[in-house]
Amino acid sequence: MTKNFTNTTLIIIGHRGASGYRPEHTLAAYELAIALGSDYIEPDLVCTKDGVLIARHENEISATTDVASNAKFANRKTTKIIDGESKTGWFTEDFTLTELKTLRAKERIPELRPQNTAYDGLFEIPTLQEIIDLAQQKSAEIGRTIGIYPETKHPTYFKSIELSLEEPLLSTLVANGYQGANAPVFIQSFEVSNLQDLSTKTDLPLVQLLNSSGKPYDFVVSGDARTYADLATASGLKQIAKYAQAVGIHKNLLVPRDSKGKLLAPTSLVSDAHANSLLVHVWTFRNENFFLPLDFQGNPQGEYQLFFSLGIDGVFSDYPDTAAF
Known part of the structure; x- marks a missing residue:
């Protein structure tokens, strides 16, 4: 399908909500x-x-919920191979929604965000529908449209266990009025084949995520030799433009860092993407020095200013208020 999605305003994407201030992926963080x-x-x-x-x-939830301390579910602990890696813990696909609703969220990185542990145990795991309801309710209340930016996690894995993500995602979006190339939604994935398939089924904007290393897991499965670095080239972006409207890129693909964490010269990724009519959304911006380049320790606003000056179209931020400074 041909899509003509354009957005001339830089957007701020609340990364898993305001996850610098509340445990991620909770209605409190999104609100x-x-x-x-x-x-x-x-x-x-x-x-x-x-x-x-x-x-x-992730579908393994011991780092983001209290499941490990819930004796009722002790026998659900198991080991699985997820995207080629062995993972031990508790997995969402082994629980019904009713069971998962008895769990409570906790801070994923308490060593970096100890202040967020004050909210441990307070919030449920939200459904996509509850997140949509919140976005639409708040849009009506504040008089500006709040979009949603869902990511399909481990799509090849979920398809392999007959719990494909794409069909329920599309049906939920359509049922809630998200239709057409200008709908306030972006669907993102680190894999390629599911986006290509989605491009034949919907006009909603699609986003190819690009990491700073490695390759899409569906490429591993299919034997495709290409890496994310290959996809980030001018020729790779030309191929992405056949099925997607944007790329969501790791910051280091645009402004690399040296071995000491100091920034190097920007690459041509923004101009190459724009030449193929692709929007460029960059991830992930965080305030903690642990994540900041050496050049902007203690100055997260400076990092935003640098990236904004490069002509990007959006940022994923754990601290949306800092992004909107």
């Missing part, structure tokens, strides 16, 4: 992200045993 100026809120989507899309960073 705060909206209050702090986000244009879009971003849920990573995984699936329950009974086929409901929920927001978690």
Whole structure:
């Protein structure tokens, strides 16, 4: 399908909500992200045993919920191979939504965000529908449209266990009025084949995520030799433009760092993407020095200014208020 999606305004994407201030992927984090100026809120989507899309960073949930301390579910602990890596813990696809709703979220990186541990145990795992309801409710209340920016997590894996993410995602979006190339939604994935398939089924904007290393897992499965670095070239972007409307790129693909964490000269990625009519959304901006380049320690606003000056179209931020400074 041919899509003509254009957006001339730089957007702020609340990365998993305002996850610098609240445990990620909770309605509290999304609501705060909206209050702090986000244009879009971003849920990573995984699936329950009974086929409901929920927001978690990964399908293994011991790092983001209290499941490990819940004796009722002790026997659900298991080891699985997810995208070629062995993972041990508790997995969303082994729980019904009703069971998952008995769990409570916790801060994923307490060593860096100890202040967020004050909210541990307070918030449920939200469904995609609940996140949409929040975005639409807040849009009506504040008089500006809040978009959603869902990511399909581990799509090849979920398809392999007959819990495909794409069909319920599209049906939920359509049921809630998200249709057409200018709908306030972006669908993103680190894999390629599911986006290519989606491009034949919807006019909604699609985003190819590009990491600073490695390759899409569906390429690993299919034996495709290309890496994310190959996709980020001018010729790779030309291929992406056949099925997607934007690229969501790791910051280091645009402004690399040296071995000491100091920034190097910017690459041509923005101009190359724009030459192929692709928007460029950059991830992830965080305030902590642990994540900042050496050049901007203690000055996260300076990092934003640099990237904004390069002509990008959007940022994923854990601190939307800093992005909107």
